[in-house]
Amino acid sequence: MDLATIAIAATPAFLASAVEFVEATTIVLAVGITRGWRAPLVGSALSALTLALIVGTLGVAIVTVVPEHLLLGIVGTLLLLFGLRWLRKAVLRFAGIVALHDEEEIYRREVAELRAQGVARDRWDWIGMIVAYKAVLLEGTEVAFIVIAFGAKGVSAMNAAILGAIAAGIIVIAVAAVLRSPLTAVPENLLKFGVGAMLSTFGVFWFGEGVGAEWPGDAASIPLILGSFLLASWLAVRLLNGLLPEGARVEARNV
């Protein structure tokens, strides 16, 4: 497989994982800045090991043991459910019905909570380690799920998905390490919109393949399916904007 093909195959996992890494990094940053870096870094490393174990055992076992048609059906179902969850929330956010995801606000809240708990400098910071471990594990489970789902098509797909997720992790962590602040410049809400549509697209495509449907041009149908999801989402945002009375959007948030 040449570099361009690997890059294309790794892109969906890269984008989806980047969103999760941004969220995990916000929490780890909050812990590191308020309580010192040793404990959250150890917590994050332990969490990364746990996730590597999950992908290494579950992912490889799934790809090598489960028959391909059954695997596509299962992965298609999970991807569709996962993707629709993201897409629905993204549409509701863009329509003003649910508050936009705000990394700055999450960071401030986390810092305030961690400061309130106090730090004993002479002892090992278990709170800092556990908070970082849980945050990385929680967001990382979604990354593991994404990698397994996008990599389920075979060994080369799995390698590309792992590569995409690792690249996303390295870039997000490197940028956060340089900036030492939450990555508010990342258009997270827009990314979630695109990723939700992308995950749903792969869910429909792979479930269809799993039950024996013929997609014209095989993978060439993917942009058409993706376009349909984006068009439906755009229509939904317009529909919701029309439903809510003018000026009521802010009041409608968080309902």
Next chain:
Amino acid sequence: MSSVMRAIWDNTYGLLVDDGQLAVGAIVALAITWVIAHSGADIISENSGWVLLGLVLALVLANLYRAGRNARRRIG
């Protein structure tokens, strides 16, 4: 042990389901597609993927419309 299993279940459920009706609707759409793919004529079976896409798009629009109506009712 049961609290660990409960936490794993809660996390897995939360990972896949935000709105119960949307999730159930998606499962129903997948089941309809599976039935069509396995019981219809070849032409229908081969195009079952497009049936799934149509069902899911209709489901998304209907679900979001319901969410919008609920929001409007709460504001009013």
